[in-house]
Amino acid sequence: xxxxxxxxxxxxxxxxxxxxxxxxxxxxxxxxxxxxxxxxxxxxxxxxxxxxxxxxxxxxxxxxxxxxxxxxxxxxxxxxxxxxxxxxxxxxxxxxxxxxxxxxxxxxxxxxxxxxxxxxxxxxxxxxxxxxxxxxxxxxxxxxxxxxxxxxxxxxxxxxxxxxxxxxxxxxxxxxxxxxxxxxxxxxxxxxxxxxxxxxxxxxxxxxxxxxxxxxxxxxxxxxxxx
Amino acid sequence: xxxxxxxxxxxxxxxxxxxxxxxxxxxxxxxxxxxxxxxxxxxxxxxxxxxxxxxxxxxxxxxxxxxxxxxxxxxxxxxxxxxxxxxxxxxxxxxxxxxxxxxxxxxxxxxxxxxxxxxxxxxxxxxxxxxxxxxxxxxxxxxxxxxxxxxxxxxxxxxxxxxxxxxxxxxxxxxxxxxxxxxxxxxxxxxxxxxxxxxxxxxxxxxxxxxxxxxxxxxxxxxxxxxxxxxxxxxxx
Numbered sequence: 268x269x270x271x272x273x274x275x276x277x278x279x280x281x282x283x284x285x286x287x288x289x290x291x292x293x294x295x296x297x298x299x300x301x302x303x304x305x306x307x308x309x310x311x312x313x314x315x316x317x318x319x320x321x322x323x324x325x326x327x328x329x330x331x332x333x334x335x336x337x338x339x340x341x342x343x344x345x346x347x348x349x350x351x352x353x354x355x356x357x358x359x360x361x362x363x364x365x366x367x368x369x370x371x372x373x374x375x376x377x378x379x380x381x382x383x384x385x386x387x388x389x390x391x392x393x394x395x396x397x398x399x400x401x402x403x404x405x406x407x408x409x410x411x412x413x414x415x416x417x418x419x420x421x422x423x424x425x426x427x428x429x430x431x432x433x434x435x436x437x438x439x440x441x442x443x444x445x446x447x448x449x450x451x452x453x454x455x456x457x458x459x460x461x462x463x464x465x466x467x468x469x470x471x472x473x474x475x476x477x478x479x480x481x482x483x484x485x486x487x488x489x490x491x492x493x494x
Numbered sequence: 495x496x497x498x499x500x501x502x503x504x505x506x507x508x509x510x511x512x513x514x515x516x517x518x519x520x521x522x523x524x525x526x527x528x529x530x531x532x533x534x535x536x537x538x539x540x541x542x543x544x545x546x547x548x549x550x551x552x553x554x555x556x557x558x559x560x561x562x563x564x565x566x567x568x569x570x571x572x573x574x575x576x577x578x579x580x581x582x583x584x585x586x587x588x589x590x591x592x593x594x595x596x597x598x599x600x601x602x603x604x605x606x607x608x609x610x611x612x613x614x615x616x617x618x619x620x621x622x623x624x625x626x627x628x629x630x631x632x633x634x635x636x637x638x639x640x641x642x643x644x645x646x647x648x649x650x651x652x653x654x655x656x657x658x659x660x661x662x663x664x665x666x667x668x669x670x671x672x673x674x675x676x677x678x679x680x681x682x683x684x685x686x687x688x689x690x691x692x693x694x695x696x697x698x699x700x701x702x703x704x705x706x707x708x709x710x711x712x713x714x715x716x717x718x719x720x721x722x723x724x725x726x727x728x729x730x731x
Contacts, residue, residue, distance in 0.1 A: 326557070326642065409641050409642075409687075409690075410641055410642040411642075412555075412642070413638075413694050416638075416690070416691060416694050417694075417695075420691050440710055440714075441706075441707035441708075441710050441711060443707070444707075444710065444711055444714065446688075447684045447685075447688050447708075447711045448680070448684055448711070448714070449684075450683065450684040450687035450688055450691075451680035451681055451682070451683045451684025451685070451687070452680055452684070453683070453687065454655070454679075454680065454682075454683025454684065454686070454687055455676065455679055455680045455683060457683075458652065458679070458683075471676065474674070474676045474677065474680075475680070477677075477715075478677050478680055478681075478715055481714060481715045482710075482714035482715070486715075
């Protein structure tokens with residue numbers, strides 16, 4: 268775990284250096300290979316979606332907003348994505364995948380239940396350091412249609428799986444209890460973000476960790492681990 | 495070839511939220527000259543418009559639902575619709591408020607039948623799930639579309655969650671004290687988001703089956719150690 272939380276940069280997910288991947292290419296003949304141009308436009312549209320969503324919200328965001336922000340033509344957008352929803356789903360997949368990867372590597376050497384504290388703490392720090400990503404994951408994904416909601420459920424299930432590793436089974440509790448609790452945590456996070464308190468997200472670490480552990484450890488031990 | 499006339503069930507929808515498996519059924523109408531007073535007729539029209547809206551939404555999604563779809567399913571004229579509501583948006587807000595109100599009444603009535611917070615919680619949960627299962631279109635409106643709609647409805651949804659959170663805190667200290675406001679809000683949010691996911695997956699009718707799992711979930715932070723439902727009840731009574 269580093270002191271400085273990492274930044275989510277869609278360009279860093281491609282094979283290209285960031286400055287090339289996201290910069291607007293010179294018009295006309297630049298001699299760059301076609302595949303490069305296409306990849307560049309795709310990543311620029313994804314980065315544009317991340318920047319535009321907090322301003323307009325998913326429902327009101329138009330293809331025009333995205334193409335203006337990205338500096339690509341409308342036809343270039345449709346060469347990349349069939350719809351706003353498709354662009355959203357790809358962006359969400361990259362963003363949630365990045366967040367889960369970050370949590371997974373932070374907890375790699377931790378054992379349950381400390382694993383829960385470290386993982387939740389890392390997730391909150393990554394969200395706090397990346398407000399557009401936090402907005403996308405916690406708020407917009409709930410409003411972008413059934414496919415987005417389904418992806419959100421899958422992400423919560425993956426996060427739950429990461430956090431529960433090493434915990435003994437409790438057959439008397441519902442199998443998806445952690446997903447339910449994480450869904451609740453996500454709604455608390457969303458409310459903070461809507462109230463412009465994204466940067467203070469790490470403040471709720473102890474409260475969330477306690478909630479996630481109580482069913483398994485009881486209040487006294489949970490509080491001790493969360494504190 | 496003559497163009498087929500568009501109706502709410504055959505109109506092509508661009509909407510990503512379209513649920514072709516949920517073909518809307520028209521709302522039950524009142525026979526003419528039924529002896530209803532003016533006020534009763536207006537109340538009945540409102541109810542039908544809300545039901546028509548919910549039915550259209552479940553099929554088309556919010557963005558693609560048109561006033562035409564609503565009035566056709568509700569069996570009222572366009573003029574009547576606009577007499578009651580200025581716009582689709584305001585009608586949605588009213589329909590949401592009406593739905594939450596009816597859900598709340600059902601839940602509170604069930605809770606009043608029981609003694610002890612734990613039993614009340616269980617009964618309230620059972621009644622809420624049954625209410626939503628009986629009207630999947632309304633469930634979709636309340637738990638799916640309200641989250642996706644424009645801001646006022648979402649703020650309203652947030653207020654509903656606060657009310658639910660207050661109810662979940664419970665009147666009594668169980669084991670080591672009551673649930674904190676933050677925890678209760680988290681429980682409420684998790685419950686709503688889980689229901690939303692199930693309803694979106696077209697499983698509204700089987701919501702009552704979730705009672706035991708959700709009951710465990712809602713009690714999780716209140717009670718110390720994991721126990722069976724019976725032990726939890728015994729401990730709390």
